[in-house]
Amino acid sequence: MPLHKKEESPPGAPLKGVAAKPEKDEYHTSEVLIDGDIPLDHAVESELNVTERELNEAKAIADEMTLDEVRNLMKNVFKIHEFDPNFPHAIIDKTKEFLDNEDIVAHPEQHAELIYEMKLEAALITNNSPYSEVRSVVDNFDNPNTPCATIRAWVIGLVFSCLLGFINQLFSIRMPNISIGSNVAQLLAFPIGKFCERVLPDWGFTFWGVRHSLNPGRFSKKEHMLITIMANVAGSTPYTNNIIWSQYLRQYFNQSYAGEFTYQILIALSTNLVGYGMAGLTRRFLVYPAYCVWPASLVTIALNTAFHEEDNQVVEGPFRRMYRVTRYKFFLLAFGAMFVWFWLPNYLFQALSIFSWITWISPNNRDLSAIAGFQNGLGFNPWPTFDWNILSFDGTDPLMVPYFSTVNKFIGMFFSAFVVIAVWYTNTYNTAYLPINSNRVFDNTGNYYNVSRAIDRKGLFDAAKYKSYSPAFLTAANLTTYGFFFAIYPATITYIILNHRYEVTMGLKNLWNSLLRKKTSETGEYNDVHNRLMARYLEVPEWWYFVLLVVAIACGIGGIAGWETYTTPAVVFYGLVLCLIFVIPVGIVKAMTGIEVTLNVLAEFIGGAWVEGNALAMNFFKSFGYVTCAHAVWFANDLKLAHYVKIPPRQTFMAQVIATLISTFICVGVLNFQMNDIPNVCTKDAPNKMTCPGINTFFTASVLWGTIGPKKVFGVGGQYTALMVGWPLGVVVAVAIWWLQRRFKAQKWMRQIHPIALLYGAIYWAPYNLSYVTPSLAIGWVSWIWCKNRFLGFWAKYNFVLSAAFTTGISIAAIVIFFAMDWNDVKVDWWGNNVIRMGCEDEPCVLKTLADGEYFGPGPGQFA
Numbered sequence: 001m002p003l004h005k006k007e008e009s010p011p012g013a014p015l016k017g018v019a020a021k022p023e024k025d026e027y028h029t030s031e032v033l034i035d036g037d038i039p040l041d042h043a044v045e046s047e048l049n050v051t052e053r054e055l056n057e058a059k060a061i062a063d064e065m066t067l068d069e070v071r072n073l074m075k076n077v078f079k080i081h082e083f084d085p086n087f088p089h090a091i092i093d094k095t096k097e098f099l100d101n102e103d104i105v106a107h108p109e110q111h112a113e114l115i116y117e118m119k120l121e122a123a124l125i126t127n128n129s130p131y132s133e134v135r136s137v138v139d140n141f142d143n144p145n146t147p148c149a150t151i152r153a154w155v156i157g158l159v160f161s162c163l164l165g166f167i168n169q170l171f172s173i174r175m176p177n178i179s180i181g182s183n184v185a186q187l188l189a190f191p192i193g194k195f196c197e198r199v200l201p202d203w204g205f206t207f208w209g210v211r212h213s214l215n216p217g218r219f220s221k222k223e224h225m226l227i228t229i230m231a232n233v234a235g236s237t238p239y240t241n242n243i244i245w246s247q248y249l250r251q252y253f254n255q256s257y258a259g260e261f262t263y264q265i266l267i268a269l270s271t272n273l274v275g276y277g278m279a280g281l282t283r284r285f286l287v288y289p290a291y292c293v294w295p296a297s298l299v300t301i302a303l304n305t306a307f308h309e310e311d312n313q314v315v316e317g318p319f320r321r322m323y324r325v326t327r328y329k330f331f332l333l334a335f336g337a338m339f340v341w342f343w344l345p346n347y348l349f350q351a352l353s354i355f356s357w358i359t360w361i362s363p364n365n366r367d368l369s370a371i372a373g374f375q376n377g378l379g380f381n382p383w384p385t386f387d388w389n390i391l392s393f394d395g396t397d398p399l400m401v402p403y404f405s406t407v408n409k410f411i412g413m414f415f416s417a418f419v420v421i422a423v424w425y426t427n428t429y430n431t432a433y434l435p436i437n438s439n440r441v442f443d444n445t446g447n448y449y450n451v452s453r454a455i456d457r458k459g460l461f462d463a464a465k466y467k468s469y470s471p472a473f474l475t476a477a478n479l480t481t482y483g484f485f486f487a488i489y490p491a492t493i494t495y496i497i498l499n500h501r502y503e504v505t506m507g508l509k510n511l512w513n514s515l516l517r518k519k520t521s522e523t524g525e526y527n528d529v530h531n532r533l534m535a536r537y538l539e540v541p542e543w544w545y546f547v548l549l550v551v552a553i554a555c556g557i558g559g560i561a562g563w564e565t566y567t568t569p570a571v572v573f574y575g576l577v578l579c580l581i582f583v584i585p586v587g588i589v590k591a592m593t594g595i596e597v598t599l600n601v602l603a604e605f606i607g608g609a610w611v612e613g614n615a616l617a618m619n620f621f622k623s624f625g626y627v628t629c630a631h632a633v634w635f636a637n638d639l640k641l642a643h644y645v646k647i648p649p650r651q652t653f654m655a656q657v658i659a660t661l662i663s664t665f666i667c668v669g670v671l672n673f674q675m676n677d678i679p680n681v682c683t684k685d686a687p688n689k690m691t692c693p694g695i696n697t698f699f700t701a702s703v704l705w706g707t708i709g710p711k712k713v714f715g716v717g718g719q720y721t722a723l724m725v726g727w728p729l730g731v732v733v734a735v736a737i738w739w740l741q742r743r744f745k746a747q748k749w750m751r752q753i754h755p756i757a758l759l760y761g762a763i764y765w766a767p768y769n770l771s772y773v774t775p776s777l778a779i780g781w782v783s784w785i786w787c788k789n790r791f792l793g794f795w796a797k798y799n800f801v802l803s804a805a806f807t808t809g810i811s812i813a814a815i816v817i818f819f820a821m822d823w824n825d826v827k828v829d830w831w832g833n834n835v836i837r838m839g840c841e842d843e844p845c846v847l848k849t850l851a852d853g854e855y856f857g858p859g860p861g862q863f864a
Contacts, residue, residue, distance in 0.1 A: 049088050049132045050124065051793045053313070057140075061127050062119035067108060070115075070122045074099060077125060079502050080291055083741055085404045086131055086592060087291075089748045091121055127529050131293055132788070133402075134644075136796030137302040142533040142646040147216045149651040151204075152196045153223040157655060158662060160185045160227060161234035165663035169237045169670040171818075173245075173682065173692040178818050183303055183804050184811045185231035186224065187335075190307045193219035193227075221308040225645045228300060229638050230655045234663035236634070238268035239627045241671050242698040243619045248675055249682055252451075252699055253616065255564075259675065263563050264668045270556030270572065271623055272664050275631020276657065277549025278579050279639065280542055284514070285507040285584050286636040287643055290528045292591035295400050297641045299807070302800030304645065306331045317794035318787070330798055331805045338388065338809030345387040347817050348828055353387035354836040356771075363839025366847070370424070370436045375836070376844035378417050378437060378477070379769030389810050391776050393768070398776035399803035401594035403784035404752040406776050409595070412761025413773055416480055420765060424476035424847060429720060430856045435844035437477040439766035441700050443470035444855040446846065451703045460566070461613030461707045468860045471712075471719055472704050477765035479720060484762035485601040486726030487733065489582075491755055492597050494734035496585040504584060515542060530643060537648040544653065549576075560620060567617040571607075575624025578603065583632045590633055591640070595760050600626040605714075608705035618706030619698075688823060733759065 050058070078095050081087040098104065098118045104111045124130065128140045147153075164180050171178040197219040204213030247258035257263065286292050306327035317323045325333075345353035356374035358381055359365070370377050374384055391397055398406050423429070424436045433446050441449040453469040456462045474482070496504065556572040559565075582599055590596045600622060607621025635656060642652040674681060674690070682692035704713065714720050737755045744750050764773065788795040820826075827833075839845075850856065857863075 049788075049792065050135070051796065054124065054128065054135055055120070057127065058120045058123040061123040062116075065119050065122055067105070067115065070118050071099065071105075073122045073126065074118060077121075077130075080289075081130070083499055083751055084291060084592070085752050085754060086133075086293060086402055089751060094118065095121070125290070125528065129290060129528065129530075131290075132792060132796065133295070133298055133800075134290075134293055137298050137305055137800055138530070138644045140529045142536075144536050144646075146220045146222050148220070148222040148226055148647055149655070150216055150223055151212055151214055152193065152200065152219075153226050156189055156192055156196075157227040157230035157659065160189060160231040161659040161662050162666055164231050164235040165237070165666040166670055168235050169241070169667040170674070172237050172241075173674060173695060174689050175691045175693045177694070178814055179811075180235060180815070181807065181811055182228050182232035182235060182300060183808045185235075186228045186300070186303055186307075187808050187812075189224060189227045189231075190219075193224060221304050222645060222647050224307065225301075225304050225641065226647055226651065226655050228304070229641060229647075229652060230659035232638060233635070233656050234659045236272075236663075237667050238272055238664055239623050240264075240267045240271050241667065242695060243267070243616075243623060244671060245675070245682065245692065245695045246619065246699045246702060247616065251682070255616075257563050259672070260563075261668065261672065263559055264671065265665065266555045266559030266562070268664050268668050269661075270552050270559060271627045272552075272631070272660050273548055273657075274552035274556070274572070274575065274624070274628050275579075275633075275635055276660075277545045277552065278576075278583050278628060278632035279635035280540065280545025281511065282583055282587055282632060282636045283639060284510040285504065286587040286591055286633075287639045288510075288531055289503060289507075290530070291503070292588065292640065294591050294637055294640045295402065295594040296395065297637060297644060299400050299800045299803045300641060301644055302327070303331065303804035303808070306801050306804075313793070313797065315791070315793035315797050317791045323794060323797075327797060327801050331801050334802050334805035335809045335812075338806045339813045342387075342389070342810050342813035343817065345385070346389070346814070347821060349832040351832045351835050353385055353390060354841075355383065355385050356381065356836065356841060359839070359841055360835060363841065364845075366840060366845040369840030369845055370847075371421070373841055374769070374771045375841045376435055376437060377769065377840075378420060379771030379774070380417070381771055381774065383775060384771035385775060388806050389814075390772055391779070392807065393772055396594045397803055397807070398780035399783050399799055399806075401780075403780045404754060405593040405595060405757050406773075406780040407752070408754045408757030409761035409764070410770075410773050410777055412484075412758035413764050413770055414761075416484060416762035416765070417770060419483075420477045420480045423479060427848065428476070429479065430473060431476040431479065432847035433850065433856045434473060434475045434846060436475065436847075437766060437769055438475045438844065439478055439481075439697065440475075441704050442473045442475075444473065444857045444859070445470070446850060446856075449473075449700070449703065451699070451707065454703070455615070455707055460615075461709070466708070467863065470855070470860075471857060471863055472708050473857065474720070475766060477769075479723065481763050481765045482601065482720070483723040483726040484759055486605075486723060487730035488597055488756065488759040488763060489599075489602050489730065490727055491730030491734040491759055492582070492585045492589060494731050495738075495755055496588060498734065498738045500588055503588070507584075530646075533646055534643060534649070537646075538650055540649045540653045548657065556624070565616060565620065566614055567611070567620045571617070571620045571624050574607070574610075574621060575603075575626075575628040578606075578625045579628040579632055583629050586629060587633050587636055589756050590637075593754060593757055595757055596630075596633060597756065597760065598626060599629050604701065604705040605710050608710045609715075611706070612709035612711055613707065615702040615706030619702050622701075622705070730759065 074095050078092070078099060082092055094114065094117060098114055101111070104115065108115055121130075129135050129138065164185060168179045197215065197217070200215040202213050202215045204211055204216075206212070244258050244264055246252045247255040309327050312324065312326045314322050314324050354374045356372065356377075358372040359369050359374070359377070362368055372378070372380050374381070385391070388397070392400075396405070420436065424431050427433075430444075434442050443449050449472050450469070454462060454466040456465075553572050553576075557569040560567050560571065561569050578599060582597075586597045586599075603622045603625025604618065607618045607625060610621065611617035638656060639649075639652060642649065678686065678690055680686045681690050682695055684691060686692075712718055714723060734755045737753050741750050741753065761773070783795070783799055787799070848856075
């Protein structure tokens with residue numbers, strides 16, 4: 001069979017591209033008119049949010065479905081999607097009407113239109129995805145004979161794993177840092193794969209009945225995606241490198257044993273592999289269910305589709321035109337445009353990036369800068385940037401994430417800004433002596449906190465030195481961030497219990513059946529097309545993940561117990577427990593909204609209270625508490641990516657694990673080069689801007705949460721005890737929105753309110769501000785509301801490709817700018833680059849100032 005030929009659908013599998021008109025029957029007809037003159041198909045196409053092609057496929061299958069089958073299926077659909085903000089509201093209303101009306105069963109001939117529409121929706125759900133954004137890039141067919149884990153795919157994937165690990169680690173300490181993402185690897189891998197397709201001979205061997213050839217034919221999209229998955233996991237540097245930096249350097253803890261490779265690799269492997277064990281347990285919660293969309297995956301698949309698309313659909317779009325350009329050509333055009341444009345805001349005319357035009361009116365005006373400033377203010381500015389990189393700073397650009405997510409984040413940030421303003425202008429907690437928006441820690445003179453004046457030579461808390469120095473003070477924006485961080489954790493748990501307990505219960509039942517090796521079908525969830533197609537391949541058994549988990553635990557215990565870390569090995573299990581509690585709630589939220597709730601603050605809070613006074617131990621608590629859940633979610637995202645593209649699960653597993661192992665060793669090797677061979681590294685005198693801003697922030701946090709400890713800062717009688725109100729506030733917010741949504745079910749906009757997205761917007765502060773979010777409102781509205789509702793085919797074809805093109809163009813341009821200009825210290829000195837560093841936008845202005853020798857708050861010896 002030629003590799004490019006599509007496999008014929010087996011019995012029970014979905015049909016692809018069926019355009020034949022279904023036979024008329026007594027229950028429905030495509031000739032039915034509504035309102036006297038509008039064809040029913042046109043109305044259905046609009047309500048279901050489907051293209052004509054998708055509607056034709058559904059029509060061909062709907063005729064085979066009985067009324068009882070449809071009702072049973074739609075009952076499950078209603079349970080899962082009733083308050084799903086991604087699911088069309090009109091379909092929920094129709095479904096409720098369909099299920100509540102018993103007369104439909106008794107007299108189906110009187111409800112032909114409704115039955116017809118429900119049959120189409122049922123057919124669409126079971127033979128495609130219920131979400132138009134998924135249908136736009138994910139195929140509902142599969143050819144199991146398509147090459148995937150080929151020799152060339154492994155070689156290319158391993159090469160990119162090495163390159164991304166090397167480059168991302170080397171430039172992770174640069175300000176600003178440079179990183180290569182998986183979309184860049186996907187772009188560069190395509191011509192290499194096509195080159196191998198053309199020049200390599202068909203030489204191979206047979207192993208276990210399968211022939212492995214250097215050139216099995218066309219470079220397939222499955223090979224391409226496997227390479228991308230390997231690059232994606234390899235591009236993430238070990239989080240424990242932050243611990244190594246803070247231990248090894250003289251200006252930090254100055255512990256020489258942290259330079260030992262064995263110690264470094266053990267803790268790096270532990271944190272890098274520990275998430276896999278949890279990811280395997282999340283598959284029935286985060287990978288198999290259709291409601292777990294994973295927006296970031298859609299952008300990656302859209303780029304993959306652009307490279308390998310075989311048919312080119314002509315679509316109607318804006319300006320009453322028909323658009324024939326292929327996705328691949330569209331990607332190249334958008335990529336080239338962004339590559340060229342990026343030079344303007346990020347090198348030649350930086351004022352376009354930091355477009356703080358309001359503060360340019362009066363650069364030294366303290367109040368104007370505090371409210372409207374981009375660098376040191378709150379960013380109240382109707383259009384603060386022309387830099388796409390600013391809008392996608394947290395990996396959620398407005399073309400990728402659903403619009404309700406963008407709006408909720410903005411609302412949360414907008415209203416929390418007034419909390420920041422109130423705290424600063426009332427000098428609450430002495431914040432008026434500090435910048436309004438900074439994530440740094442300060443002492444009682446308004447200077448950065450000098451850690452060495454509060455610790456002994458082992459890096460442990462020294463009470464006498466601390467009392468003679470100063471408490472640690474936070475800015476108004478940083479206090480607001482922490483307060484809402486305390487709220488988002490209980491809110492996440494509460495939100496999942498109230499809104500997704502059915503899906504979680506369903507996943508637990510299926511996981512239990514799997515562990516008992518019961519052969520029963522998956523419980524509760526409708527068996528969508530992607531699950532049916534993936535059922536052809538052998539799944540990864542749970543014990544594979546369990547073995548990895550045991551190896552990770554052993555490495556972690558060996559690294560912590562084998563050296564003088566002043567830390568209990570129980571920290572590894574602490575991370576696992578924290579992950580068990582949060583991985584499903586955090587994963588569901590990210591899969592549906594594109595927003596990831598990180599556990600770094602919670603891990604710091606608990607760890608700092610447990611090992612108060614020991615900053616190094618707190619760093620280990622933070623690393624395992626944060627990384628275990630974060631990696632589990634990231635790996636689950638990759639598993640969903642493979643699920644969408646139909647890569648055999650065992651091949652995905654091997655690709656992830658091997659790429660992670662290789663990348664870990666390379667990153668640790670580069671780390672040793674950085675620490676020992678770069679002069680003055682992590683200081684202001686470091687060459688090539690290797691000043692380590694992330695390491696400085698990590699070390700500062702270790703002081704606040706470890707050396708001083710959360711009890712002194714947030715405990716009873718502490719400096720910021722009032723911020724503990726965030727914990728019950730999170731529960732109140734989640735319950736209140738849940739109650740309002742059920743009280744006002746008929747209001748479509750109420751379903752779009754998402755409590756976690758709202759609170760997530762409120763934790764954006766310090767150092768970010770509204771400037772990073774405001775432009776996304778207009779861009780997201782144009783894409784997800786205006787274009788999607790009017791030109792669905794056009795939107796489905798180009799939207800995610802555009803997102804991938806912009807991201808890739810930025811990454812390539814940033815690399816070129818760095819090596820061509822920054823590396824050689826070539827600068828453009830003119831007003832367009834200098835205006836961004838004028839007045840309070842250069843050195844932040846404060847509300848109250850101190851004379852020489854003065855201090856605010858309690859003085860030396862006046863605090864415990």
